[in-house]
Amino acid sequence: MLIGYARVSKADGSQLLDLQRDALAAAGVEPARIYEDRASGRKDQRPGLTECLKALQPGNTLAVWKLDRLGRDLKHLVGLVDTLREKGAGLRVLAGAGAEIDTTTANGRLVFGIFASLAEFERELIAERTRAGLAAARARGRNGGRPRKMDREMLCMAMAAMADRGAQAKDLAHRLGISTTTLYMYVNGDGSPKAPGQALLDGGAR
Numbered sequence: 561m562l563i564g565y566a567r568v569s570k571a572d573g574s575q576l577l578d579l580q581r582d583a584l585a586a587a588g589v590e591p592a593r594i595y596e597d598r599a600s601g602r603k604d605q606r607p608g609l610t611e612c613l614k615a616l617q618p619g620n621t622l623a624v625w626k627l628d629r630l631g632r633d634l635k636h637l638v639g640l641v642d643t644l645r646e647k648g649a650g651l652r653v654l655a656g657a658g659a660e661i662d663t664t665t666a667n668g669r670l671v672f673g674i675f676a677s678l679a680e681f682e683r684e685l686i687a688e689r690t691r692a693g694l695a696a697a698r699a700r701g702r703n704g705g706r707p708r709k710m711d712r713e714m715l716c717m718a719m720a721a722m723a724d725r726g727a728q729a730k731d732l733a734h735r736l737g738i739s740t741t742t743l744y745m746y747v748n749g750d751g752s753p754k755a756p757g758q759a760l761l762d763g764g765a766r
Contacts, residue, residue, distance in 0.1 A: 561620050564589035565612045567597040567629045580625040583654050589623050590706045620650030621663065626656035639725060641675035648680035686724045694735055710738065715760055718743060723751030
C-alpha cells in the first residue's frame, strides 16, 4: 500500500499543495492516505510527517513528489530512510533528482540500500566520537561527582551522541556525569542545541 507525504514551506497560503497531491494521486496514493505539512523543511516539528511515519506498516511504501519535500538535509534524509528500513517500508520518489528511487525496482533498492549504509556509517562515527570524547574526559579526571553544569566540551559530545536516534539520554547523562535534567536543559532529543546550549557554544567554555 502507498502512503503519501506532501509539504510546502509556507503556511500563509502563498504556496499550494495541489501539484504534489495530484502527483501522488496519479501514482496511486488514495487521498485519505496523504499526510501534509505546511512548514519549513528546517523545522524539527512536522506533525504531518510524524503521523505519516506512524501510519507506515511493513510492506507499505512512502511516496513523495521530490526528496526535498521529505528531508531537512542529507543527514535527516539518511535517518528517515533508515527509519523506513527498520519499519520494513519502502520509498518511492516521483520526480526530481531522486526519481530513480523506487524500492519496487532493482535500481531503487540499490539506492535505498546505499542510504541505509550511510545511516549505519553515521551511527558508527557518532559512537566512535562519543567513546573518544568520554575517554578524553576520564583522562582529565572527570570521573567522580556530578559537575554543577554543562561545559562546552561536554555539550559537543552530548550533541553528537543525541543525534543518534538510538541514544539513551539516561545512559548518556550517566556517562557524562550529569543529570538527565541537565542534559535536556542544553540539548534537544535530536542532538540540536537548545537556547542555553547555543549560548554556551557561542560564548565558549564557561
